[in-house]
Amino acid sequence: MTDNYSVIDTIDGYDEAVAALASGNGPVAVDVERASGFRYSQRAYLVQVFRRGSGVFLFDAPAFDDHAPLQEAIGDAEWVFHAASQDLPSLREIGLVPGSVFDTELSARLLGWPKVGLAAVTERTLGIELKKEHSAADWSTRPLPDSWLEYAALDVLHLLDVRDELAAALDEAEKTVWATAEFEHVRSMPPKPPRRDPWRRMSGLHRVNGRRPLAIARELWTAREEYAREQDVSPGRLVPDRALVAAVMASPTSKSQLAGLKEFTGRASRTQLDRWWNAIDTGRNSTDLPPDRLPGDSPYPPPKAWRDRNPDADRRLKQARAAVSERADELEVPAENLLTPDLLRRVAWDPPVPHAQDPVADALRAEGARDWQIDETAGIIAEAFVQAAQPVDDAAEPAS
Structure with missing residues (x-):
């Protein structure tokens, strides 16, 4: 027999729930359900909270317009998440901000577990499927259907027990300090800046060549975004990327030709035909033509080009990457959690001089590495850089 769960959607129900949570003890398990793929925004539609x-x-x-009472009731407690980085932006949007977090997914990663999804971690720690x-x-x-409510409740019902098991495992593995640093890093991470030219992420856009066709693609994408925002519907459900790209490639000369494209499909492809045709016309007449491609945000080119563009950096990266990977295996932690690939590339491309532990540690810290990561990697990276600086015939150069 399962419990019957209900959605709290009245002020009286909200006040009763907040009072109950305030009277509870210890950490709180928190989860968020969104409507990705259906709605335009990443807003929280359901917030699940459990406290012993x-x-x-x-x-x-x-x-509810104001979640300050809920924030006040649980704000000082530790908030337990599975994959906190996915939920924190939606919670911040409605004014819910934890003072400290415990992340069960991140814990499982730091412990080197091969499966880190909530179901796998719950089964491994509690034997519950x-x-x-x-x-x-x-x-x-x-x-919301009853089966969905039960699913949502179970996402938090066992999370505190999972947290306790993981905390003990982290302590036994002497990784509690690492985990605490990573939890705070996730909690305090600032929002991602807006993407530059986000329309360039359309699937299939690589098939579009020329600045004028790209201008048309940009205007179609912008028109779809505006309509999706108005309707609060996921853009791809209105007109999929492949349909917009097909319209650009076909270069129709009239609305009727656009309507006749068999690839131009979606719930709004015909009902909003004027909108799409106006976008095409705007793109065709625009004087603001986008470049064929944007320069990268990274200070370095793609690593595959390093051998030709900067062979010294290429050797440094290969040596250091092999050393970090070996150290990650020894520590039983994924290499990307020990040190992100981007951070390692940045230091390898523009390394400190001399290639010694302290300058490398300072460079890693400047790029955002946490103290535990620096402690575990600065020395081996410095040694790798020294090896990479040896004559090519003498240096052991790992394969790409």
């Missing part, structure tokens, strides 16, 4: 001594509460997030059949559901649906 209080129970499980499922909040209809859009039903969770079904994940509603993870990609449209959580803006109202009313």
Whole structure:
């Protein structure tokens, strides 16, 4: 027999839930359900909270303008997430901000576990099998089916027990300090800046050549974004990327030709025909033509080009990458958690001089590495850089 869960969508229900959570004890398990793929935004549609001594509460997030009472009730407690980086932006958007976090997914990664999904971690720590059949559901649906509510509740119901098991495992592996630093890094991470020319991420755009066709693609993408925002619908559900690219490639000379394209499909492809035709016309007449490609945001070219562009940096990267990978294996932690590939590339491309541990440590710190990462990698990276500086015939150069 399973519990019957209900969505809290009234002020009285909200106040009762907040009072219960305030009277509970210890950390709180928190999860968020969105409607990615269905709605335009990444807003929270359901916020699940569990606290020992209080129970499980499922909040209809859009039903309330002010979540300050919930923040006050649990703000000083540790918030336990599975993959906190996915949920924190949606929570911040509605004014819910933790003072400290514990991330069960990140913990499992630092422990070197091969499977780090919530279901796998819950089964490994508690022997409880969770079904994940509603993870990609449209959580803006109202009313929510009972089976969805049970699924949402189970995402937090066992999370505190999972947290305790993982905390003990981290302590036994002497990785608690690492985990604490990583949790705080995730919690305090600033929002990502807006992408430059986000329309360039359209699937299939690589088939479009020429600045004028790219201008048309840009205007079609912008028109779709504006309509998607108005309707609060995922852009791809209105007109998929492949349809916009097909319209650019076909270069129709009239609205009727655009409407006749068999590839131009989607729920809004015909009903908003004027919108798409106006976008095509705007692109054709624009004097603001985009470049064929943007220069990269990175200070270095793609690593595959390093051998020709900067052979010294190429040798440094290969030596250091092999050393970091070997150290990660020894520590039983994924190499990307020990040190992100981008951070290693940045230091390898523009290394400190001399190639010694302290200058390398300073360079890693300047790029955002945490103290534990620096402690574990600065020395081996410095040694790798020294080896890479030897004559090519003498240096052992790992394969790409």
